[in-house]
Amino acid sequence: MADHTGDANALVTSPDPNHPANRIADLCRLFYTLGWVTGTGGGVSIKHDNHIYLAPSGVQKERMEAFDMFVMDYTTKQYLRRPPVLKPSACTPLFMAAFTRRNAGCCIHTHSQWAVLVTLICEAGLQNPANFNSRNVFEIKEIEQIKGISRGGSGSDEIAEGGRKLGNLGYHDTMRIPIIENTAHEEDLRDTLEQAIEQWPETCAVLVRRHGVYVWGKDVAQAKTQAESLDYLFQLAVEMHKLGLKWT
Amino acid sequence: MADHTGDANALVTSPDPNHPANRIADLCRLFYTLGWVTGTGGGVSIKHDNHIYLAPSGVQKERMEAFDMFVMDYTTKQYLRRPPVLKPSACTPLFMAAFTRRNAGCCIHTHSQWAVLVTLICEAGLQNPANFNSRNVFEIKEIEQIKGISRGGSGSDEIAEGGRKLGNLGYHDTMRIPIIENTAHEEDLRDTLEQAIEQWPETCAVLVRRHGVYVWGKDVAQAKTQAESLDYLFQLAVEMHKLGLKWT
Amino acid sequence: MADHTGDANALVTSPDPNHPANRIADLCRLFYTLGWVTGTGGGVSIKHDNHIYLAPSGVQKERMEAFDMFVMDYTTKQYLRRPPVLKPSACTPLFMAAFTRRNAGCCIHTHSQWAVLVTLICEAGLQNPANFNSRNVFEIKEIEQIKGISRGGSGSDEIAEGGRKLGNLGYHDTMRIPIIENTAHEEDLRDTLEQAIEQWPETCAVLVRRHGVYVWGKDVAQAKTQAESLDYLFQLAVEMHKLGLKWT
Amino acid sequence: MADHTGDANALVTSPDPNHPANRIADLCRLFYTLGWVTGTGGGVSIKHDNHIYLAPSGVQKERMEAFDMFVMDYTTKQYLRRPPVLKPSACTPLFMAAFTRRNAGCCIHTHSQWAVLVTLICEAGLQNPANFNSRNVFEIKEIEQIKGISRGGSGSDEIAEGGRKLGNLGYHDTMRIPIIENTAHEEDLRDTLEQAIEQWPETCAVLVRRHGVYVWGKDVAQAKTQAESLDYLFQLAVEMHKLGLKWT
Numbered sequence: 007m008a009d010h011t012g013d014a015n016a017l018v019t020s021p022d023p024n025h026p027a028n029r030i031a032d033l034c035r036l037f038y039t040l041g042w043v044t045g046t047g048g049g050v051s052i053k054h055d056n057h058i059y060l061a062p063s064g065v066q067k068e069r070m071e072a073f074d075m076f077v078m079d080y081t082t083k084q085y086l087r088r089p090p091v092l093k094p095s096a097c098t099p100l101f102m103a104a105f106t107r108r109n110a111g112c113c114i115h116t117h118s119q120w121a122v123l124v125t126l127i128c129e130a131g132l133q134n135p136a137n138f139n140s141r142n143v144f145e146i147k148e149i150e151q152i153k154g155i156s157r158g159g160s161g162s163d164e165i166a167e168g169g170r171k172l173g174n175l176g177y178h179d180t181m182r183i184p185i186i187e188n189t190a191h192e193e194d195l196r197d198t199l200e201q202a203i204e205q206w207p208e209t210c211a212v213l214v215r216r217h218g219v220y221v222w223g224k225d226v227a228q229a230k231t232q233a234e235s236l237d238y239l240f241q242l243a244v245e246m247h248k249l250g251l252k253w254t
Numbered sequence: 255m256a257d258h259t260g261d262a263n264a265l266v267t268s269p270d271p272n273h274p275a276n277r278i279a280d281l282c283r284l285f286y287t288l289g290w291v292t293g294t295g296g297g298v299s300i301k302h303d304n305h306i307y308l309a310p311s312g313v314q315k316e317r318m319e320a321f322d323m324f325v326m327d328y329t330t331k332q333y334l335r336r337p338p339v340l341k342p343s344a345c346t347p348l349f350m351a352a353f354t355r356r357n358a359g360c361c362i363h364t365h366s367q368w369a370v371l372v373t374l375i376c377e378a379g380l381q382n383p384a385n386f387n388s389r390n391v392f393e394i395k396e397i398e399q400i401k402g403i404s405r406g407g408s409g410s411d412e413i414a415e416g417g418r419k420l421g422n423l424g425y426h427d428t429m430r431i432p433i434i435e436n437t438a439h440e441e442d443l444r445d446t447l448e449q450a451i452e453q454w455p456e457t458c459a460v461l462v463r464r465h466g467v468y469v470w471g472k473d474v475a476q477a478k479t480q481a482e483s484l485d486y487l488f489q490l491a492v493e494m495h496k497l498g499l500k501w502t
Numbered sequence: 503m504a505d506h507t508g509d510a511n512a513l514v515t516s517p518d519p520n521h522p523a524n525r526i527a528d529l530c531r532l533f534y535t536l537g538w539v540t541g542t543g544g545g546v547s548i549k550h551d552n553h554i555y556l557a558p559s560g561v562q563k564e565r566m567e568a569f570d571m572f573v574m575d576y577t578t579k580q581y582l583r584r585p586p587v588l589k590p591s592a593c594t595p596l597f598m599a600a601f602t603r604r605n606a607g608c609c610i611h612t613h614s615q616w617a618v619l620v621t622l623i624c625e626a627g628l629q630n631p632a633n634f635n636s637r638n639v640f641e642i643k644e645i646e647q648i649k650g651i652s653r654g655g656s657g658s659d660e661i662a663e664g665g666r667k668l669g670n671l672g673y674h675d676t677m678r679i680p681i682i683e684n685t686a687h688e689e690d691l692r693d694t695l696e697q698a699i700e701q702w703p704e705t706c707a708v709l710v711r712r713h714g715v716y717v718w719g720k721d722v723a724q725a726k727t728q729a730e731s732l733d734y735l736f737q738l739a740v741e742m743h744k745l746g747l748k749w750t
Numbered sequence: 751m752a753d754h755t756g757d758a759n760a761l762v763t764s765p766d767p768n769h770p771a772n773r774i775a776d777l778c779r780l781f782y783t784l785g786w787v788t789g790t791g792g793g794v795s796i797k798h799d800n801h802i803y804l805a806p807s808g809v810q811k812e813r814m815e816a817f818d819m820f821v822m823d824y825t826t827k828q829y830l831r832r833p834p835v836l837k838p839s840a841c842t843p844l845f846m847a848a849f850t851r852r853n854a855g856c857c858i859h860t861h862s863q864w865a866v867l868v869t870l871i872c873e874a875g876l877q878n879p880a881n882f883n884s885r886n887v888f889e890i891k892e893i894e895q896i897k898g899i900s901r902g903g904s905g906s907d908e909i910a911e912g913g914r915k916l917g918n919l920g921y922h923d924t925m926r927i928p929i930i931e932n933t934a935h936e937e938d939l940r941d942t943l944e945q946a947i948e949q950w951p952e953t954c955a956v957l958v959r960r961h962g963v964y965v966w967g968k969d970v971a972q973a974k975t976q977a978e979s980l981d982y983l984f985q986l987a988v989e990m991h992k993l994g995l996k997w998t
Binding site for chain 1: 537540541542543561562613615618619622623626628684685686710712713714740743744
């Protein structure tokens with residue numbers, strides 16, 4: 007069985023700052039300063055070839071090191087490396103959903119307060135009281151930052167292919183991010199999160215009510231910049247709401 | 255009598271960044287960037303074996319060095335090291351309450367504005383005007399970050415033992431943090447703080463009206479991540495209140 | 503044709519931290535921490551002698567290096583250096599407008615939320631409902647920070663010359679920043695941005711509705727400090743509006 | 751006449767990080783991150799023996815070096831060192847008021863938005879409409895952070911001496927900071943600022959309407975921590991006002 011022997015350790019040992027194990031530690035430090043992973047919340051996972059790199063559960067994200075990472079075989083779903091003492095993230099099945107259903111290369115989970123507040127404003131129907139459906143989806147349009155979001159979350163930014171639009175959203179498109187209800191245990195979110203991914207082929211993210219958001223991208227750069235653009239839009243939406251302005 | 259001689263200095267001299275004297279200095283620098291210890295406010299104490307490490311009073315927290323730390327013998331309550339010029343923190347008896355009554359390994363005191371604002375909202379009865387008791391306790395539920403809080407503050411995160419629930423709060427639990435009234439002198443908070451600790455066995459913290467919060471944990475990691483999770487919840491609660499949303 | 507050969511690379515290679523290629527990378531890192539270039543948004547350009555230095559499009563601004571910069575010949579508008587893979591910024595024609603029409607030495611484009619919120623408050627006529635013109639210009643007066651803004655944006659801070667006032671705005675002057683409507687494609691902003699520059703000779707910036715702001719200066723220091731002063735005024739204006747206070 | 755010769759340069763050249771020239775540069779970098787000196791606004795001055803160290807006017811505060819500092823002889827008011835190109839701060843006569851009238855060792859001037867917003871709330875009489883005097887003084891009480899403020903601003907924190915109270919404010923004291931009206935030119939604030947200092951012997955600071963605040967202390971540590979405590983109280987006061995809560 008795979009473990010933390012020398013061979014397994016080689017999976018997380020590299021002088022390259024872009025190696026997935028180093029990159030996750032870096033991202034966690036950055037996300038801590040953004041308030042996304044306060045108090046051990048949130049997480050990041052990178053798919054690299056056939057390996058899934060995962061930050062551990064319940065640790066201080068800004069103090070993480072490459073040596074703390076779990077590594078899973080994408081095909082067999084077996085851990086190739088399990089750091090002693092640490093526990094794998096409860097988000098693992100949720101990250102896997104983005105890898106398998108969207109061919110993502112990186113998935114980010116934050117507890118950003120702006121994400122949580124947006125789900126609360128929707129829940130209470132404060133923006134659009136007449137439309138019950140608005141409780142389960144965050145919609146905004148005609149804000150430049152929307153152009154930072156790709157259709158489906160992990161596509162190229164080219165517009166092409168068959169009858170279906172690809173590439174990033176345009177300024178006049180309405181961005182829609184589905185909201186699913188939270189559950190007592192994080193792993194129990196898997197079914198509804200997978201359903202939301204299927205039901206909303208253009209989304210790059212799923213909001214979880216009173217909890218946070220999952221965002222993915224084809225690689226680290228796209229996942230990270232989409233997470234930033236979304237958080238910008240969530241924050242702007244809350245401020246707009248305070249000023250009495252409508253999102254769409 | 256103990257003092258700042260060579261033997262006493264050895265208590266705060268270590269190349270290990272996790273040595274309590276180094277760790278307190280690091281935490282103070284971090285807390286300064288979070289706005290928790292502005293203008294010499296707030297403090298941190300770590301219990302290590304039979305030694306209590308304490309940051310001094312009235313100094314700039316972001317400029318603290320290991321050499322500025324007081325060290326007290328836990329059994330005799332005598333100082334083993336007193337840096338010249340500096341004064342011991344007025345919070346010392348309050349930190350001791352967490353060490354003796356909850357077996358904590360670390361206690362953090364912040365002047366976070368979110369903590370103060372939450373106590374003001376409760377004082378004015380703005381969230382729950384009909385319930386007079388709501389003035390003396392902060393309550394919130396069904397926010398994912400609550401799961402970062404342990405019952406009693408310094409327990410393990412396992413659920414076990416006899417008839418009483420242990421481990422961390424669940425998503426559907428209501429988190430309750432008692433609020434005590436401030437006093438003219440910090441040391442005079444001891445009695446009411448100790449009473450609150452006794453009266454609220456599940457709390458990991460005590461809010462002090464118009465002042466801030468005391469948070470503890472079994473070790474530095476737990477105390478710090480609980481302080482972060484609480485601050486996240488206080489901030490979210492203030493934002494929820496501005497949006498007209500209820501906490502429970 | 504110009505490219506990324508050795509000669510072209512020499513244009514961006516210098517040990518001098520004030521070399522334009524190094525300075526743009528530094529500014530992008532700083533602007534990332536200010537929330538101005540979240541998720542690849544925004545940009546910076548510097549004119550140095552007859553060369554225009556430009557940050558690339560769609561990249562993580564806080565990870566930019568001197569080697570990522572485009573260099574254009576100011577006279578011929580031909581690229582002297584194009585980094586492989588990267589795309590030139592869609593803002594390029596907008597930066598050129600400040601260089602050609604205001605003799606600017608540096609132009610900064612941010613997606614600051616404060617800028618966007620100010621354009622939204624104006625759009626909805628919330629500050630000055632009776633005056634339809636107020637929808638297309640942000641006006642504020644009698645705030646000390648206005649004195650950080652120069653008439654025209656790229657002048658000296660001396661007051662002199664003919665019948666027309668030069669130098670910085672005074673405390674009792676009203677600062678007016680025109681707002682133009684956003685377009686689906688950034689390059690399509692050129693005509694209205696150039697018109698706004700012509701029509702408002704005293705402005706140092708143009709706001710773009712639901713998008714952000716373009717700010718210029720005679721050199722990096724003036725462009726950057728004016729961008730900061732404006733952002734300060736946008737933020738203060740939003741906070742004043744929340745408190746029910748008028749901007750003029 | 752004194753200038754930037756070798757002798758004058760010796761006044762600002764020291765390996766000691768606590769040398770006034772180095773300390774001012776450090777403080778400016780810190781204050782930039784706090785938003786106090788955005789866009790060249792604000793300033794700092796330190797009195798060291800018979801020398802007054804002053805940051806120059808109109809420069810980027812976060813890029814300041816010891817070599818940029820002006821040095822004035824306290825007795826003769828002549829500059830002992832004037833860096834070429836740079837201009838002395840227009841705040842100089844205001845800093846001098848704190849040195850001469852309060853025996854301060856350091857004076858800090860910020861453009862903090864919280865300070866400005868507090869003066870605007872007072873100007874509009876929003877907290878206390880019935881009391882016209884409340885327009886010209888910021889008052890708050892029963893917030894723990896008030897204990898970080900010394901009576902007069904540059905005293906010791908001991909309570910002693912004759913019939914008059916010294917030392918820091920207590921929790922039940924009302925902190926009062928006078929507000930003076932802004933003028934077109936910063937140096938014209940001198941008379942009203944000096945009057946305010948005379949008229950309010952217990953204040954450690956003077957607010958300038960729509961402009962910012964001057965804070966002093968007996969040394970750098972006291973001036974800086976009082977500036978932080980005040981800014982904390984200004985921010986808290988604005989947030990309290992948004993929640994409908996009274997300051998006194």
